[in-house]
Amino acid sequence: MTRLCFDYGHGGEDSGACYNGRKESNDVLDLGKSVAAEVRKYGVVVDETRTSDVTVSLNDRSNFENRNTYDYFISFHRNAFQPEQAKGVEAYTYLNPGAKSKSLVQTIQTSLVNLGFVDRGVKEANYHVLRETKASAVLVEMGFIDNTGDNTLFDAKKNEIIKAIAKAILAELGINYIEPQPEVKGQTLYRVIVGAYSAKENADAQLAKAKSAGFKDAYIKSE
CATH class of the missing domain: 3.40.630.40 (Zn-dependent exopeptidases)
Known part of the structure; x- marks a missing residue:
């Protein structure tokens, strides 16, 4: 890490x-x-x-x-x-x-x-x-x-x-910066959720899988 x-x-x-x-x-x-x-x-x-x-x-x-x-x-x-x-x-x-x-x-x-x-x-x-x-x-x-x-x-x-x-x-660090996409007024954005976990280590494991699959902008958000 x-x-x-x-x-x-x-x-x-x-x-x-x-x-x-x-x-x-x-x-x-x-x-x-x-x-x-x-x-x-x-x-x-x-x-x-x-x-x-x-x-x-x-x-x-x-x-x-x-x-x-x-x-x-x-x-x-x-x-x-x-x-x-x-x-x-x-x-x-x-x-x-x-x-x-x-x-x-x-x-x-x-x-x-x-x-x-x-x-x-x-x-x-x-x-x-x-x-x-x-x-x-x-x-x-x-x-x-x-x-x-x-x-x-x-x-x-x-x-x-x-x-x-x-x-x-x-x-x-060898990490590509992803340019944020400007939001267009009135535009509907669709977010993809791949899971919710009570254990942080499970969330970390899922995040690692997503990034290894090419989803470099994936991240963890606590609620």
Whole structure:
């Protein structure tokens, strides 16, 4: 089973970078949770170092990751420098990264640049959450929070950013992203139900059969 650890930077008493009342901790929590929700549609397990505006230390973040085995650790951030002086996206791996980290970080970086962000490149850094985690780890800086243009792009293309990052992650996992079909007003949609189970393991087994048969968009919904 594929398992990811998502880390949303800062939180609680640590707001991260701030500009004109905007907080990095809020931006990354909101967007990161949306990416997690999108990836989970494909049966990928996503654990999160925080799910609300609470303080989580760097040690607590790495300890959280170290308690389980993950395919990837992905830390979400927004950048800051001097007001209106820098812009663009950049992404990081730890020093001398492995092939998995290098591939994922480049795929995410390219996806965000394609949405219109300035390309500041992929870099290496001795950050705690990259150094002290076991899984292939990347850290993504999604534009500068102290740049009006980056904030405008971040807000206007929020759904596209979510989709781009989700697609990049799924691609590295060998999972094809399925473009959602727009609903036409007045159109009747027919859903195919293949069973309902009281035992979760039976539902998982049926889901596996459906996906092996080619129904890649099949998923489990609890009621």
